[in-house]
Structure formats: structure tokens, C-alpha cells
Amino acid sequence: MTATTPLHHGASALDPTRLRSDFPCLASESVYLDSVASSLTPVSVVEAMNEYYFSYRANVHRGSYDASMMASEQYEAALAKVAAFIGADPEEVVFTSNTTLALNLAALSLPLSAGDEIVLSTLEHTSNMAPWALKAYQVGATIRWYNPGPEGVFEIDDFVKLLNERTRIVALTYVSNVLGTVYPVEAIANACSERGIVYVVDAAQAVPHRRIDVHALGCDFLAFSGHKMLGPTGIGVLYMKREHAETLMPGIAGGGTIDTTAECRCPSIDECGPKYVTFSALPDKWQAGTPPIAEAIGLGAAVDYLQAVGMENVHRHSQSLAAGVAGALRSIPGIQVYGPEEASLLSSIVSFNLANVPPDEVGRMLNERYHIAVRSGAHCALSYFMGADAVVDVPGNVRASFYLYNTQEEAQQFASAVREIASFCS
Template sequence: MDSAGLKEQSFDVEAIRADFPTITPDQVYLDSVASSLTPLPVVEAMTEYYLRFRANIHRGTYDLSMRASERFDEAIRTIARFLGAMPEEVVLTQNTTHSINLVAHTVDFQPGDEIVLSNLEHTSNMAPWVRLAQAKGLVLRWYSAGRDGAFDVEEFSRLLTPRTKLVTLTHISNVLGTIVPVAEIGRLCREHGALFLVDAAQSVPHVPVDVRAIDCDFLAFSGHKMLGPTGIGVLYIRLRHAMEMTPGMLGGGTIDTAACECPSLEECSLEYCSYSELPLKWQAGTPPIAEALGLRAAIDYLEAVGLDRLAAHEHGLMRRLLDGLGGIPGVELYGPADPDLRVGIVSFNIRGVPPEEIGRVLDERYGVAVRAGQHCAVNYFNEVQGVGSATGNVRAGLYLYNTAAEIDRFLEAVDTTAGALAR
């Protein structure tokens, strides 16, 4: 169904499911936290590029290139509007991980600078900072959100000091679905003069995100978690930083070679070079053109569905899921029991059963696809399960195409599995 059709009706999950060829009656897909399914309009937008105006952008004066450039620039404007940003502040990357690493390679850290993180962080928002701290003599300060992922802003504020250079936090935990109060933390960062990076990989697909309201300096997310294609991510950079900072990656397109004033080949250096206009200054090499058009189509699709309606649909499913799991003997839930405190993610274990075994049985016997393990959140599991013994849990991720019937099928499968495997 096209976006116009979606706008004309209330939330119709069956009409939505018809747009996703991957969905089949014999499979329940509950791993949208890792990667969402892709609707036909996204595939069609990318196919149109390859079949009708496949060319590089911003460099050619011929028709194909100009058409591709126009569509690409429209995609950037759509992404910017979706975030409450300006097009000059939008940089395309490979994914959230790439975006975060680009920030790590860009910010000018000095020995003794402090970076504040939480135990909820995905490896992508932990490993770059650990390596940077080791290489440059930085100090990492950790906030513990506990087993349930609760964030106490007043307690968190005590971690910030005059040496705090950067605060970098997930917006929504990829293990628990808990929501970090990023707008309040953004205000704290302004008061302390600290930079603020938000890992929005799990929030942008599900809830409205406004970079101005959050007051962050950087925000990163991936297209493949929000109905879009793989191979594309977005990094929002506050305009002042985009203008003043030197990108951590340079190459074709980032430097205006026509404006460079190098006196000779031997003396050529960056001090003689002029950067391209924003956001091209930050776009090293040929960008993901087809993927940008696919991401624009994904945003159009989500907006046609309506993020508020999507959230209400997910919330109803999550209540059903939490209530059902809570009534199964042997099931241990992670995160807050109140569904109002989380978004679209429920994780659990069956007492005495390795999570990987649960995931295997659910798939092989019942056709239910979930994720089992540590979900790239080793610090969280080391804290709640014990260092050296952390095994992770089973995670179910909900999205707009899931149904109440699928939740009931999942609960029946877990109930049967718990009875058969628990000891």
C-alpha cells in the first residue's frame, strides 16, 4: 500500500503487513531491534534509481547526474526535517557504529578529559571510547542504571565535572527498551559545557526525535532498523560544530579542490585547503545514493503510518507480551514491569536454560525469530549477572507489522518451552 493509502485510514496492521514480502504465515519475526523488515516502497525507490538515473551526484553536468543529485538532496532535506535539523547538519554514514566512530575521530580530546557513559551502552557506543581513552589518556566515568535500566538524573549529574568533555548515551536501551531522559541530560551538558552524543538507533524507528528539543551536539542512527536499507546511517552534527570542526574522515568531496591555494605539490597541506560547503564537507567519498533514496521512502512510510499510531500499536502488544510472560512459571523478566517505561523491547530468561537454547527451540519448533545472547551490551550483563558468568537473555523486539495473534503464538511457544526445558 502506498503512503497516501495509509494516511486515509486508521492503523491497519494487515494492510501494513501486505507491504512486507518477507512476512510469511509460518514465521513470527520478533528481531526488529537488530534489523527491521523492509517494505516494498523502499525497495521500489532504490530500484528506480538503479534503473532510471543511475549516476554519481554533485559532480556531473549531464542529465542522469543532475536527476540523481536532485533526488539525493531531497532525501537529505527529508531526513533533516524528520529530525528537526537543517540539511547542513545531516551527514550520511554506513550505520550508527560508523557515525559514533566518526565523532570519536573528530572531537579534539586532551589527556585527562573525561567521557561519561552508562552500563546500558551497546558495544558501538562503548568500544570506540575505551580505545580512545587508552590511546589518549582519557578518563571514562560510568553510570549504573541497574537491572531495570532506571535513570536518576540527579544521581547522573554527579558524574559530570569540569573535566567532562563528552557525555555519550543511548536514547533507548537495546536490551530493555527503557527510555533515557536525554532532554534533561542535554540541559545538564549545556550547564557543564560538555558535548552530548545520543545513540538513537533504537529511538528514531519508534518515537519522534527532535534534536533541538534534546539539545544534543551529535545524534546517530541506522536506516536498517527503521524500515530502510542496510548500509546507511545518519550522523546529526550541530551546525556550529559542522562548520568549525575538522572531519575525522577526509577524501573526495570534502575538500573544494578548486579553492585550494597550495603553493606547490611539496608544500600542499590542509592549512591551504578549503572545505566543501556543508554537509559535503563531512561526506568523504561517494555517499550511499540508492540507500539515501530508500531511507527517504522509509521515513515517508513511517510518517504515513504515524509515529503516534505506531507507538500505540506497539504499546498494546507490549502489555500483552509482558502480562503473558509474567504468568509463565520459570520466566525471569528484565527491565521495568511497567510498559509505560519502555519501548517495543522485552527481554527474559527461563530459569536454568541458556538463552541460546531457548532461541534455537523457539525457531526450530515454533517458527519464532528472537535474538538470544548479550546483544552487544556486555557491561550491562556483567553487572546484573556477574563478571565472567554473564550469558545474556532472550530478546523480543516489536514493530508496526507485528500482531496480537503473533504475540499469543510466541507466548504459547515460551510456555511450552519453559515446561519442557526448565529445571
């Protein structure tokens, strides 16, 4: 690394060396730079889940015995923590299995008719594209695409030109999982609100790295996953504005969603249908079946951990490492770095390609020669990399991502490894 491309892009109050002992997976000699795919998990999260399994393993909201009441208490406490973490009310938060199911639940529940339009961007992950494409196909609606270009720079004035009287839903990422670029969510929310358009946010890459306040943001729905924010796999979150939670019909129903204590108003079994149903109080109306109890408790512990570190510190630290590495890689001959150069437009991700070397081969060399874990490929961003209207004419790229447990030394090691690979592949 040359002196003209320093890795330090701003001070951070976070000291990753003090945190690393909380993450047993970091005990090896390898460098983990794939946290946006799935973060590592601290001991406190596993311990919280183990306590549930070992001490009060029971279902919630069902029993009047001690274990069930304890499980219900801890589950509700976790729900309150997660809601507060994103500035929501507990009644507005639903636990799902992941971001994908959360977005599918939104798509299944929102009304749409033939001729209506949904606006997506070419940087969307498949999880925020496929549910809307399927919905459009089923009802005869149309998908319209906003293209922020190869660098992913979102121009709000260009975007609003796509909105018209037929636009019903705008579903966009908050932070691109390909480029790390940050969309202007509040400006988008304002544009949608002014036109009566429902705004759905895929925040899988945003919630783990920055402070979120959904009420201030102004979105209608927001989805994210626990496993990207130090929590366990198998749990996701869907925020929905209270007015939607109260008035919409759940796209998925089952045990817990219907108030079985209410008087049945069905004329007969044959005629019984949704119009006669009394739904459970929020958020149970939207929580079909047994929820992810242990996972919710683990996610609550992950929230405690992130709150203790400070989300501003997490954001500054991750962004600083990413911006420094991006600058270092841009100085290497033959390397193309994707995404904007301006650090304020970045999150925790650095994506790049080495000329004439397939991204999978670069990823393999980083793993086998340097024990550095990165992700290579199209990152489920089909509209960016694939098809006749692809934004860039490459099959994918190499993606490194940074989180609160990554150090400056690891960033230096990664940049030096890429420089060395570029030197013998040129």
C-alpha cells in the same frame, strides 16, 4: 495466557494487518520478532532504489548530464526528508554506512586531551562504547561509567554526580537495545548544556519507533541506521549541531570534503596541510567519497512510509505489544523479565530468561518448534552482561522486539510458546 495478563496495554490507531502485504518477507508462516536488530523492508523502499539503478544510475554532484542531475536531485530530496524527520536542517545531516560509523566519525572528530573524561553507561551497545574507549586510549583520557542497574532505570540525580570539570563528552543510548528502557534524553541534554559538555546520542533504537526533534532535544550529535527503520542496509545518519559541523575538523576526509574550486593557499606541496584547506559547504564537508546514493533514496522512501503511518501510531503500537507481552511473561513460573515494569519506561523490546535454560537454547526452541524469530545472547552489551563489573550475572538473555507489522495474534502466539517451553523445561 491467563485472563489476568491481557496483552492489550492501550489502544493503537495502527492496523498491522493492513500493512503486512507491503512486506513480502511476512508471507511465510514464521513470526518475526527481531526488528530492533534489523527491520523488514516494504516494497516501496525497494522500488525506489530499483528506479535509481534502472532509470538514472549515476554519481551525484559530479555530472552535468541528465542521469547525474536526476540522481543529485533525488539524493538531495532524500537528505531533506531524513533531516526533517528528526527536526534537523539538511546542513546538519551526514550519511554514513551505519550507526557504528556515525559514532566513530563523531569520536574521531571531537577534540580530547589527556586527563579528560568521557561518561558512558553500562547499557551501551559496543558501537557506542568501543569508539570512545579507543579515543580515550589514544589520548590518555578516562572512561567513567553510569550504572542504571539491572532494570535500566535512569536516575538523573545520580547521573549528574559523575559530571565534573574534566568531563568533556557524554555518550549514551536513547533506548537500550537490551532492555528497551528509555533514557531521559532532554534532562541529560540540559545537564550537559549547563556544564559545557558535548552530548552524543545513540538513537539506533529510538528513531525507528518515536518522533524525534533534535533541536528540541538539545543534543550535540545523534546517530541512527536506516536498516532498523524500514530502510536498506548500508546507510546510517549522523546529526551534528550546526556549530560543530561548521567548526570541527572532519575525522574522515576525502573526495567531496575539500572545495577544489577555491584558491589554493598552500605555500608548497610539502607544507600543504589542513590549516590551508578550504572545506566544502555543509554537509559535503563531512561526506567523504561517493555517498550511499541508492541507500539514501531508499531511506527517503522509508521515511515517507513511516510518516504516512504516523510515528505516534508506530510508538503506541510497538510499546503496547511489548508491554502486554512483558506482563504475560511475568506471570509464567521460572521466567525472569528484564527491564522496568512501568510501560511508559519501555519501548518495543521484551527481554527474558528461563531459569536453568541457556538463552540460546530458548531461542533455538522458539525457532524450530514454533517458527518464531527472536535474538538471544549478549546483544553487544558487554558491560551489562560480561566482565568483572557486569550488571547481571548471566551470559545473555532472549530478546523479542515488536514493530508496526506485528499483530496481537503474533504477540499471543509468542507468549503462549514461551509458556509451553517453560512448562516442559521446569
